[in-house]
Amino acid sequence: MMDIDREQIASNFILKNTSFSGKTAIILGSGLGEYAEVLTSRKHLNYSEIPYYPISNVEGHTGELVIGKVFGKEIIIANGRVHCYEGYDRKRVTFAVRVLKKCGVQNLIITNSSGSLNIENKPGTLMIIKGHMDCTFQNHYQNLKLIKGNNFHSKKLIKLSEKVAIENEIKVTFGNYCWVLGPSYETPEEINYFKSYNGSAVGMSTLPEIEEGKEQGLDVLSLALLTNYAAGINKSILSHGEVIEVASKSKIVLIKILSGIIKGIEE
Structure with a gap:
């Protein structure tokens, strides 16, 4: 039986229904969906309309593609x-990245809401990801390994994002992202372990998308909005509601940084 190219079918559907011809895509994380309202001449496609497209049931994830323009781009x-904690395997979690590539995308900006591992990086801080670690322990014999470098994290897009932050007087930090499976939050002991390997933020997404972006030959920039302190960093009680609330309050920062990056990208 011949394999079905589900990504090609999905991308054909998107292109047929939107006539998208751009080179840049953004994946918006928990509570960050308001940025889509910045786009002009918007066209919306619910994930449920797109053949084979996986659907999220997590609060703060709208579940749609939005095509439009920012600064004419x-x-x-x-x-x-x-x-993955919704029951999807890694291939399904990265389905969107391959579909976007087939739609003609070359620049992929990945965003997420993450927990801060450092007390000096307060909730509301924007972190530019320069390294990542798989902390899922799916291979019990595997020690944590910090992966950095231009192969995964585009030097030119990191430089551009830093420039935009300076121009807009946005304080950013740079750091390493720790991927955990979830859906439960980490223990203080786990957080201390991640910190011992130079982890800066922790979350339940993004790393598979970063690595799939590399596999697809995309220029990848990953931004983490630090929406809370990770377990044990302070005495606050972790909740998804706090993540959504802080993400919403930080929308102006997100609008300025993402729009500035899009404006500065050379196509």
């Missing part, structure tokens, strides 16, 4: 993502 936004 056409972009495509994946407003919401799916996670």
